[in-house]
Amino acid sequence: MQKIKKLFEEDKIYRNLDLTAEILAKKLSTNRTYLSQIIKTEFKMTFTYFRNEYRVKEVISVFSKPEVSAKFTIESIAKDAGFKATATFNTVFKKHTGVTPSFFRKSCILDK
Numbered sequence: 001m002q003k004i005k006k007l008f009e010e011d012k013i014y015r016n017l018d019l020t021a022e023i024l025a026k027k028l029s030t031n032r033t034y035l036s037q038i039i040k041t042e043f044k045m046t047f048t049y050f051r052n053e054y055r056v057k058e059v060i061s062v063f064s065k066p067e068v069s070a071k072f073t074i075e076s077i078a079k080d081a082g083f084k085a086t087a088t089f090n091t092v093f094k095k096h097t098g099v100t101p102s103f104f105r106k107s108c109i110l111d112k
Contacts, residue, residue, distance in 0.1 A: 001042050003028055004035075014054040015082045021047040055081045056096040059089075063101075066109045074101050 007013040007027065016023070024047070025035040039047050058081035063069050069077065075086050078101070083089035093101045 001038060004039070008054050012054075012058075014051050015058070015080065017079070017082055017084050019051060019082065051082070052092045053096065055083055056093055058082070059093065059101065060097070060104070063105045063108045069105060069108065074105060 004024075007024070013019060013024065013027070021032045021036055025032045028035065036047050039045065039050050043050055045053070055078075059077055062072075062077050062081075072080075075089075078086065078089040078093075083092070090101060093104070097104055099107075
């Protein structure tokens with residue numbers, strides 16, 4: 001569990017566009033089934049939800065800095081956080097926050 005947290009919080013492995021449970025399991029010298037079981041037991045979510053939660057938090061962090069956010073498109077910020085497809089990003093972001101990325105970004109700009 002500590003190794004997983006280190007890879008996500010310090011190494012920001014979630015930014016890898018191709019990150020799968022298999023790739024993470026290899027990095028941790030374990031198998032995908034065991035990794036998925038640990039994430040489900042300890043973090044109470046699936047690997048995909050866990051990975052995407054970190055990605056969404058990364059995007060929110062950028063959006064929360066309007067002076068930085070304004071320099072980039074929403075798509076480029078999402079891609080930098082690890083999302084391959086804009087449609088997937090929009091769906092995941094709304095599922096995690098309850099609002100669209102563009103609405104969230106605009107509200108951050110208005111708050112400043």
